[in-house]
């Protein structure tokens with residue numbers, strides 16, 4: 001792998017006496033896409049929050065673009081520089097936008113933080129970002145309340161892109177969306193990556209989604225990485241029994257819903 | 270429900286909304302008038318509010334003196350108009366001070382969480398256990414009785430109410446992902462609170478402020494009534510309710526009634542308007 005744009009070693013997070021993340025190593029190539037899968041509570045969000053600096057690791061190191069960020073940022077300049085390295089898109093499109101601010105306002109705020117661009121230049125850049133994620137002028141001026149979940153998630157992606165980061169962490173970024181909207185957003189993400197070369201950490205519990213977007217995947221169970229490798233290999237030929245279990249619990253082609261309590265042939269469901 | 274009933278419900282709902290707006294407009298008008306009088310009061314007063322003439326003691330309405338005179342023969346209307354200033358300024362100052370302190374405490378507690386939150390909570394609990402009137406008595410003992418001593422005492426007494434109500438709203442807002450997104454964008458805590466957190470709890474702040482204004486006006490009047498706030502002979506509605514006591518006993522209740530009515534009308538107007546503002550945002 002080329003010099004990784006994001007590298008974490010021995011990441012660990014303990015809440016009280018509960019170990020949420022336990023010795024996670026990961027590396028992401030520039031422009032790469034790393035999937036993280038695992039059941040609920042396996043520590044995926046905690047890893048994401050530690051990478052972007054919202055949660056402080058109990059132990060371990062995180063470096064982005066070769067610069068350490070295991071400790072909280074000192075000073076404004078450092079904080080903003082880190083913001084230009086890694087951004088995040090959250091799961092809930094309804095909570096991730098300030099209800100009082102239009103998408104254009106939200107983007108403008110980011111541009112003001114990170115550039116010296118004048119009003120006209122910022123306006124042009126906002127239109128450009130809107131175009132990149134498929135938001136027209138009307139949607140950019142609307143209140144978040146007037147936008148659909150998919151449109152809001154496009155705004156969140158545009159906002160993450162506005163600071164031109166090297167890495168975007170997407171924590172269950174399509175989980176709250178309808179399947180058809182999911183596909184649109186996934187296409188958008190693939191498109192954006194191809195166009196501007198940003199790298200993704202893509203967190204999901206949906207293996208089908210990870211298969212579409214991630215080059216490499218790591219599987220987490222109870223805070224630990226139990227398997228890692230190229231996505232195809234991890235998902236098609238899992239070594240670890242847990243990964244096999246995870247895969248077996250995903251409805252594939254030919255899968256039929258079984259009503260709970262209905263007589264089944266194969267024992268418990 | 271029949272189509273007819275549906276139409277009727279829709280119509281009555283529209284009527285209710287319109288009525289709500291009428292009430293809001295009336296309340297707004299009353300408050301605007303009170304503010305205007307508070308600013309211009311002494312200029313509007315037809316007579317010197319402190320000019321006493323014992324020959325006019327308890328004289329009823331006569332030409333040029335539409336409300337008559339008080340126990341010292343001072344023109345009542347002039348005293349009401351001049352008294353609006355301290356009567357409005359006092360509660361306004363309490364609202365501004367208590368809201369500023371309460372919002373600051375609530376936002377700081379919500380933002381920092383952990384021990385900061387716990388420590389602020391303890392301070393607020395301690396303040397909470399002092400009744401406002403008791404603080405006012407203490408303040409007047411320390412600073413001497415005056416409007417400002419009473420204002421400071423009440424501001425301190427109200428701060429924990431404000432902080433407590435706003436803290437839970439601020440904590441809820443703090444946990445929203447758009448706040449975390451702004452943190453990841455590298456914005457400073459102060460900027461995030463000023464631009465996102467506080468504006469999103471603003472409806473609650475407005476509702477609290479209007480409620481507080483009503484309480485403060487009544488409490489300040491009570492404190493002045495006890496002789497611990499505005500000092501006679503200065504005209505003030507609370508003072509007038511108090512000095513009017515003598516007249517009430519002698520069968521001349523005009524002073525107490527007029528001043529009391531001014532307080533009640535303003536308080537009710539502010540509370541109704543605050544309620545309406547709170548509802549509309551929801």
Ligand SMILES: Nc1ncnc2c1ncn2[C@@H]1O[C@H](COP(=O)(O)OP(=O)(O)OP(=O)(O)O)[C@@H](O)[C@H]1O
Nearest residue numbers: 015019020038039040041042043044045046047205
């Ligand atoms: N702030 C916190 N305080 C205490 N425990 C926490 C905190 N955040 C997470 N945890 C615990 O850490 C563990 C990992 O949580 P995390 O949110 O990282 O899981 P996840 O893999 O993202 O799950 P999901 O798929 O449900 O989002 C869980 O057991 C959770 O209860």
Ligand SMILES: [Mg+2]
Nearest residue numbers: 044045046172
């Ligand atoms: Mg999660």
